[in-house]
Amino acid sequence: MDRQTISRLAHAHHPIAAPIADESVAGLLARATGHTETGRALDLGCGEGGWLIRALAARPRWQAVGVDLDAAALTRAREVALALGVERRIGLHHLDAQEFKAVEPFDLVLNVGATHAFGGLLPTLAAAREHLAPGGLVMVGEGFWEREPGQAALDGLGAERDDFADLATTTDRVIADGWTPVYGYVSSIQEWDDYEFSWTGSLAAWALDHPDHPDAAAAREAADRHRAEWLHGYRGTLGFVTYLLRRD
Template identity: 85%
Template sequence: MDRQRISRLAHAHHPIAAPLTDESVALLLERATAGAADGRALDLGCGEGAWLVRALAARPRWRAVGVDLDAAALTRAREAATALGVVRRIGLHHVDARQFSSVEPFDLVLCVGATHAFGGLLPTLAAAREHLAPGGRVLVGEGFWEREPSRAALDGLGGAARDDYADLATTTDRVLADGWTPVSGYVSSRQEWDDYEFAWTGALAEWALEHPDDPDAAAAREAADRHRREWLHGYRGEFGFVTYLLRRD
């Protein structure tokens, strides 16, 4: 089953592709756009555009650009922007985020839950810097080890290596050493993680139950069951998620 379709179905009830509640997202966006009545935002790996459409709804003089490889997700992003009346202020591009270029820089660059597209946190920040206006901000979300990961946790994260992530202190130190200053940040709670994972696996499993004749039904159910098992018997309580709001020194 196509990975992009799995993601779309799994996020049906939790459009933010990260363990964050609606309230946490609103708070992060408020901090990210604070003090700027107008501006330009770019989401590298925007999916269905959940971050951008919410930002535009709250900031009527902002404009935004979203970039993603999933054409169906971009269609949903356009539909969501239309429903909220912000479609004229958003541009959506079906292109690899690593290859996207723009003449004008952006006041806010986002990449939350999609740093794998660039090969990790620091490469993501390097890409974001290329698009950032002077004085601009970056909102980036990344995983970290809450404690020394077990073999089950590593296996549950797709065969991750211990060095793929660090603890929160080391992750923050690396960001600082790379020339960025965290001006705000948010660590997702255990409740946010659990809600996200139950929403992810539940939406996918429910779709399979409701569409038994679909050629992808069995694969969807298997993916939901496997993901639930990897979470509950693997990385739950060992893998955390932090969202940084960063500025350059």
């Protein structure tokens, strides 16, 4: 079973692919879009379009563009956009986010939990800067170390110690790169637990509901492995922060 399919099944009940609760998503989007009645948003790694579709539903005069390599996720995004009546205000591109070229700048550029697409946080911000209108905002979500990671945490994440820093250092790096945090949201342990139990539970439930599917065993194994890596490895060690940033 390929990674994109696993992720899509795992996010069936948690379409925001990050440890952020619905009410927190709504609050972040209100801050990000509330400064103007009309605007344009771009999500570089949109998946099923959860951030953009919610933004459009709340802001009837906004337009949006999403870019992602997962064709099935984009299909799902189109279905949800159609069901909510915002399909005419969103454009979805099956494309590597690094290759996307915009004709016009955007008032809001998002990348939440997908900085790996650009090779890390600062390269992601460099890419976002190329698409950002003067005075616009970037919303970026990134991991950080809540505490010094042990080997179990590193093994569970398939990470190296230097892949992340603590929250203070991460924020300092963003500021040194020429950005000002105008807001930041740190996900709670409750949000992490809900996200991880939803991720592993949705995938395991799919396997139980489709016992004769050729990928059922692989899905169940992936869910069990991920749950163990989280509970016995990085729970309470890896944090997640979502910044709203403006250029200096």
